[in-house]
Amino acid sequence: MVDRSYNLPYIFDMTHLKNMPGIKQSVDKVRQSLYLLHIGPQGRVVIPAPMRKALGVKPGDMVVGWIEGDKLILQPRRVVEQELWSMFRKAKFSSKELIAERREEAKREDGELG
Secondary structure, eight states: OOOTTSBOOOSSOOGGGTTSTTHHHHHHHHHHHOBOOOBOTTSOBOOOHHHHHHHTOOTTOOEEEEEETTEEEEEEHHHHHHHHHHHHHHOOOOHHHHHHHHHHHHHHHHHHHO
16 A cells, blocks of 8 residues: 555646556556655655565665766665675685785886886
């Protein structure tokens, strides 16, 4: 059940799309997931309960936020951490290789300076 008191009012009329196959379901889905959020005097934003539930966040949980173009993106910290760990699991490197590379770089730099 979605709390419609937060739902974003539609600026344009989508009634002409209702007869197109699959569009009505898409429009209904968008209406259930858009919310108009108020920024308080100290810059605080309250995330509505249906959004928190969908993201699996509870009071006290941490979220990570960043800017993409003109969008503010918020993701639960655990999701960002999982994405980062999965990226590093795929990386193939060892500390021995890294140390060897750094020693080679140091030798080259010494040769350029000396």
